[in-house]
Amino acid sequence: MIETTKKFRRRAEARPDEVLDAALAVFVEKGFAAAKVDEVAKRAGVSKGTVYLYFPSKEALIEGIVRRAVAPIALRALPDLEKFEGDPRVPITMLMKVLTQTLSQPEAAAVPKLILREVMSFPSIAALYRNEVLNKVMPALIELIQRGVASGKLRPVDPELTVRSIIxxxxxxxxxxxxxxxxxxxxxxxxxxxxxxxxxILFHGLTPSEVRT
Known part of the structure; x- marks a missing residue:
C-alpha cells in the first residue's frame, strides 16, 4: 500500500510536466489560437478537468511552457554576468554556449519558435518573455559591457546597443x-x-585595437 501511494505521488508530481509537453506539441502543430484544451488533454492522456486543475486557462499553459523552458536559462546566466570582473568575452561565450546546448534539444528549441510565431497575435506572450528573461538578462549584460569598457578590456562602445548586437x-x-x-x-x-x-565577428569588433592580432 505504501509503495502504491509513492507511485501515485510521483505520478501526480509528473503530471504538470506531462501536460506542458502535450500543450507544447499541440501549440506547435495547430498554432496557439486554433489549439483546444481538449486536444492537450487527449495528447497528455488525462481528462480536461485534470488540465484545468494545474493550468486554469490556455494562456496559463503557454506561460508554464515559457517559464519552464526559458526562465532557467536566465537564472543560470545571471550569477556569472552580475559578478564577473574579468574579460567580458568569457561569460558572453558561456551564455552563448548554454543557449546553443539548450536550443539543440528539440523540445526546448520549440519554445522560441512558438514565441516567434505567436508573438504578434498575442502580446501577452511577448510581455511574459520580456518579464521572465529579457528584463533580467539584458541589464546584467549591459553592466557587464560597462565594466569591460571601464577596465579597458573592451573598446569604448555603447553598452545598451552592444547588447542588442549580441542578442x-x-x-x-x-x-x-x-x-x-x-x-x-x-x-x-x-x-x-x-x-x-x-x-x-563580435569579439574582433569589441577588442581594443592595441591588443588585436
Whole structure:
C-alpha cells in the first residue's frame, strides 16, 4: 500500500510536466489560437478537468511552457554576468554556449519558435518573455559591457546597443529559419556554427585595437 501511494505521488508530481509537453506539441502543430484544451488533454492522456486543475486557462499553459523552458536559462546566466570582473568575452561565450546546448534539444528549441510565431497575435506572450528573461538578462549584460569598457578590456562602445548586437543575430537567425524557411547549408539551423561565427565577428569588433592580432 505504501509503495502504491509513492507511485501515485510521483505520478501526480509528473503530471504538470506531462501536460506542458502535450500543450507544447499541440501549440506547435495547430498554432496557439486554433489549439483546444481538449486536444492537450487527449495528447497528455488525462481528462480536461485534470488540465484545468494545474493550468486554469490556455494562456496559463503557454506561460508554464515559457517559464519552464526559458526562465532557467536566465537564472543560470545571471550569477556569472552580475559578478564577473574579468574579460567580458568569457561569460558572453558561456551564455552563448548554454543557449546553443539548450536550443539543440528539440523540445526546448520549440519554445522560441512558438514565441516567434505567436508573438504578434498575442502580446501577452511577448510581455511574459520580456518579464521572465529579457528584463533580467539584458541589464546584467549591459553592466557587464560597462565594466569591460571601464577596465579597458573592451573598446569604448555603447553598452545598451552592444547588447542588442549580441542578442539580435541569434533571434534573427532563428526567425529566418523558422518563420521564412531560410536555413544555412547543412542540417537544421546549424546554431553552433552561427554562434561560433557570431562570436568571432563580435569579439574582433569589441577588442581594443592595441591588443588585436
Amino acid at each position: 539580435g543575430p541569434v533571434l534573427a537567425h532563428v526567425a529566418l529559419g523558422e518563420l521564412f524557411g531560410i536555413k544555412p547549408a547543412g542540417e537544421g539551423l546549424s546554431l553552433d556554427r552561427l554562434i561560433a561565427n557570431h562570436l568571432d
